[in-house]
Amino acid sequence: MALPWALAVLSLLPLLDAQSPACPNFSVPITNASLDQISGKWFYIAMASRLPGFKEKASEIHASFFFFTPNHTEDRILLREYMTIGDQCLYNSSSVKVHRENGTLSTSEIDGEYYDHLLLPKDPKTFMLASFPEDKQYMGLSIFADKPEATPEQMQQFYVYLSCMGMDKSEVIYSDEKKNVCLPLEKQHDEERKKEEERSETGTALD
Template sequence: MALPWALAVLSLLPLLDAQSPACPNFSVPITNASMDQISGKWFYIASAYRLPEYKKEASEIHAAFFYFTPNHTEDTILLRQYMTMGDQCIYISSSLEVHGENATLTKSENDTEDFGHLLLPKDPKTFILASFPEDKQKMGLSFFADKPEATPEQMQQFYDYLTCMGMDKSEVMYSDEKKNLCLLLEKQHDEERKKEDERSKTGTALD
C-alpha cells in the first residue's frame, strides 16, 4: 500500500513546485553591477522580523527613505538615512561594508554589527534585505522600492519570499508615506550639497 501512495505524492511534486514561490538564493555574490543597481534613493516599504529588538525598532518607524552611494574601491556603501519615528525626523549618515562573496552588507554601531543578505528580485526597482534566514526564531525581511508606494506585483515578490521562508503576512509591518516628516530636512541637505559643489567648482567661499 505504501508504494502507490508514494507514487501519488511524487506525481504531485512538479505541480507543487510550479505553484510554490521561488525561494531566495542567499549565496549570490554582490558584484559591482549589483552595487550599482541599488545605488540611489530608496524607500522603506515593509518588513517582518522575529528578533525582538529588530521588530521593536521596525514598529517605531512610520516612514523612511535613504540614499546608497557605493564605493567600489573600498567595498563600502555610504548610507544617508531619513527616518520618521514618532513626531520627529531622524537623520543618520553611516557606512556599510560590502562582503561580496558572502552576499551580505554589514553596519557596525555601538560595538555591535548588524548584517543583511542582499536579495535582488526580478524587478530591478526593488530589493530585499534578509536577516538570520537560517534561524526561524530570528529571521526577518525588509522590502525597499524606488517609489514610496510599491505596486501589487512588487509586493507579491516580497510576499513570495516571506512565504518561502516560512513567515506569514500577518507578521508584516508597513510604512506610511503620509507620516513622512523628513522632506524639509532632505531639501535642506540638498541645498547644502549644491553649495558645496559650487564651492568646489569655483574654489571660492559662497555665502
C-alpha cells in the same frame, strides 16, 4: 488499501513541489554592477523580522528613505538615512560594509555587527535585504523601492520570498508615506550641498 493511498500521495508530490515558491539564492556574490543597481535614493516599504526586540523598534518607524553611494574600491557604501519616528525626523549618516563573496552588507551597531543578504529581484526598481534566512527564530526580510509605494507586482515578489523563508504576511510591518515629516530636512540638506559645490567650484576656478 494502504498501498494505493500511498501511491496516490506520492503522485501528488511533484505537483505540490511545483506549487511551492522558489527561494532565492541568499549568497549571490556582490559585483560592481550590483552596487551600481542599488546606488541612489530608496524608500523603505515593508519588513518582517523575528529578531527579539527588533519588530518593536521597526514598528516605531512610520516612514524612511535613504541614499546609497557605493565606493567600489573600498567596498563600502555611504548611507544617508531619513527616518520618521513619531512626529520627528531623525537623520543619520554612516558607512555600510560590502562583503562581496557571500553577498552580504553589514553595519556596526553598539551591540555588534549586523549582516544582511542582498537580494536583487528581476525588477531593478526594488531590492530586498534578508537577515538570518535559515534561522526560523531570528529571520527577517525587508523590501525597498525607488518610489514611496511599491506596485502590487513588487509586493507579490516580496511575499513569495517571505513565504519561501517560512514567514507569513501577518508578520509584515508596513511604512506609511503619509506620515513622512523628513522632506523639509532633505530639502535643507540638498540646498546646503549645492552651496558647498558652488563654493568648491568657485575656489577651483580662482586657482
